[in-house]
């Protein structure tokens with residue numbers, strides 16, 4: 001059986017803060033190192049809208065201005081089919097500003113509310129103080145408790161509703177809102193997180209969980225062969241040490 005994965009990069013020009021496109025490189029390379037080719041597609045404003053042919057979608061972070069630029073297109077043009085695909089198990093990985101727009105809304109500092117996809121049961125309101133720094137999270141998203149590392153830079157405070165689970169619990173840093181120790185949100189195979197970094201290269205286990213879920217959705221039960229993660233694990237440990245976790 002010839003394997004392949006179709007990856008969709010949403011708003012690559014507008015939503016890519018702090019090197020978030022490094023998440024794509026991690027997904028593509030960890031698949032290719034296992035002999036699984038990945039086809040890269042990108043959809044910007046006014047493009048796309050049919051998500052039935054994709055296995056993984058990614059959207060990076062963005063400043064308030066960029067979120068305003070793409071918000072209406074995301075909700076009106078991409079929203080209906082993207083939500084249907086997530087219900088069908090599409091793997092979605094979004095960071096910070098992209099994550100915020102998967103919720104009910106993001107209210108910016110000046111009070112302007114950007115309607116979101118209502119894909120994730122959460123809502124975000126900008127605070128007066130930005131939450132900036134190294135972020136370490138304890139997560140059981142992969143089935144066993146492991147750490148996630150990265151850094152965060154956001155004014156948005158995200159509050160989760162009852163229809164989502166947090167991606168993890170904050171060990172060091174602010175996370176969703178700096179108060180309830182939650183970080184990120186998960187619904188089915190749709191993940192939002194505040195981890196910039198980019199996140200996936202230093203969190204190989206999370207990359208592999210996303211790949212495995214996409215492969216199993218498309219091909220049924222799948223065994224992902226382990227890779228030599230010595231370098232990635234070393235970077236992960238340094239990030240934890242730098243965070244003082």
Ligand code: GLN
Nearest residue numbers: 061062096097154155156
């Ligand atoms: N503009 C949003 C905020 O400030 C998201 C920022 C980001 O993507 N890093 O919260």
